[in-house]
Amino acid sequence: MSDVLLEIKKLNVFYGAIHAVKGIDIDVKKGEITTLIGANGAGKTSTLNSIVGLVRNKKGNIIYKGKEVSHLKPDAIVKSGIALAPEGRRIFPNLTVEENLQMGAFFRKDVAEVKRDLKWVLELFPRLKERLKQMGGTLSGGEQQMLAIARALMANPQILMMDEPSLGLAPLLVKEVFGVIKRVKREGKTVLLVEQNAAAALSIADYGYVLETGNIVLKGKGKELLANDEVRRAYLGVTV
C-alpha cells in the first residue's frame, strides 16, 4: 500500500506578521503512520490545524483523495473523513464520557454504525467502558487522552490526526497510548501523528518528517530517521 491519501503542497501558515509554516510538502500514505516531529514552535500544530480547517490564514494546497480541501470549513473536512484529536486533549469536562464519545460522531446520521463504532472503541479502551457515565473532567490525564483519541475515532475517520498524544503523560502511559496508535493502524486507519517525543513517535512510524521553524529539514522512513545522527543529537539527546 503506497497510494497517497493526503497530499500537502507548499503549505504556508501565517499568524499576523508571523510566518509559522513556510511552504512544506507532506505526503500521508494510506494505511501508514506518518509522523511530524520537531521542537516547540516548529509549526507542527499549525500544520494539523490548517489541514482540519481551524486555521484560515494559509496558502498552498491540501489534497485529500485527489480533491482540493484547503478552502473547506472544519465541519466539511471532518465529514469527509479527517478527524483530529487536538493538542492538550480538549475533552469536554462537564459532559459524561458517553456524551463526549457521541460528540465525536456528531455529524453522523448512520445510527446503527455509530453504535457499532462505539462498541469497537470501548473494546479498544476498556477503561472508558467502566467510566461511561462519569464526567469527562473526572478522568485521569491518561484516561482523558484515551477519551480524546476514542472521540476522534467515533467520527469513523480515514485519517486520524493526533496532536501530541504523549503530552503530560507518565512514561508508562505514553507506552500504552502508542500501543493504541499501533492498534488503530492495524484496524486499517491512516494516522498522522505530531509529536515532540521523537523516539516514541519514530519507533512506530512508517515515515517521518522533521520540522524546524516552519521548514522540513529531514524526511525519511521512521527507522532511518531513528538512526540518523542529526536526529539522534537534536531530538533524542544522544551525543554522537
Place this chain on the structure above:
Amino acid sequence: MKRISFKTNFILTVIFVIGSGFMLLWASNSLGDYWARIITLMAIYGIMATSYTLVNGVTGIFSLGHAGFIAVGAYTAALLTLPIQQKAMSFFITPLIWPLNSIQMGFLPATIIAGCVAAFAAFLVGYPSLRVTGDYFAIATLAFAEIIRIVIQNSYSVTNGSLGLKGIPPYTTIWWAWGWLLVTLIVLGSFKFSSYGRALRAMSEDTVAARAMGIDVFKHQLMSFVVSGFFAGIGGALYAHWLTTIDPRPTSLGIMLTFFVLIMIVVGGLGSLSGAVLGAVFFAFSAQWLRIVESPMNFFGLTIPGIPGMSMLIFAVVFILIMLFWRRGIMGRDELSWQYIYNHFSKRVGDQD
C-alpha cells in the same frame, strides 16, 4: 445508583404537573388578586429566564440583549391586541400606520406572532454579533438591545414613541402564564437534551474542540439565539398584557430588565432550566417582599422616610454575595429531575449507615 425508568419519570412528571395545576387553582381562588398577580409574574419571569439561560448558560455565550427581544415581543403583541378605538385615542400625536390601526386579534395568535417577530429580531442581531466572541459579544448585544429601545422610542407612527402604549387588555392570567411556561420548559428541555443541545453544551466548554468535532459553531449559536429570542418574545407578550401599559424607558423594557433576568439565572444556576424557574420565583417573590424597605419605617422611635430604590440596593448586595460564595447558584448546571431528587435522597440515606 439506580436509574429511574422513562415510564416512572413520565408518570411522576404528569402527576407533578397536574398537582401544580391544582395548587395554582387554589392560589388563584383563595390567595386574592394581589398574590395571583405575583404568581403570574413568577411564570412570566420564568419564561424570560429559561430562554435567557439557553443562551447564557447552555450555549455559554454572554448576551446582554435579552430585554431587546422581550420589548419587541411586548410591543408586537400589544399592537395586535389593542382595541382599535384605544389605538386611535393613544396615538394622538402621530396616527398609527396602516395596517396596524385596523387590526385587533386574540391573545394566542398575537403571542405567537410576537414570538416569531422577536425570533426574527434575534436573527438580525445574532447574525452580525456572533462574529465576535466573549466580552465583545456582550457589548454588541447590549448595544443592539439599546438600539431596539431607541428605535421604539422614536418610531411614533408605530410604537407611539415615548408616550408608550396604554390600555392593553389584561389578558395574562395565571393559566396563560403558567401554561406558556410549561410549553417553554417542554420545548427548551427537549432542545437541551437533544443532540443539538449536547453540541451547544460541548461548544460552551471548548469551542475549538467542538469545531474539530465538525460542529458548525456559528450555526448552532445562532440557532440557540433565535430559539431564545422566540421565547423572550412570548415572555414579552405576556408581560405587556400583565402590565397593561408599556413604554420604552430603560427601567421598564430596557437594560434593567436584562439585569433582573440575569440575576434570576445566576441565582438559579447558569445553564439549568429548572434553576432559572426557581430563580424567577425567588426574584418575583423577594422583589415584592423587599417593598417593605422602601416604605417609611418607624425604627425604635426613629422615623425613616421611604427610600425608593432601596430594594435594588439589597438585590445588588445579594448578587455580589452569591458571586463570591455560592457561584453554582441553586441548581448549578443540573436539572431538577426525579433522578436528581432520588440521587440526593439516596445519598442522605447512604450517609446514615
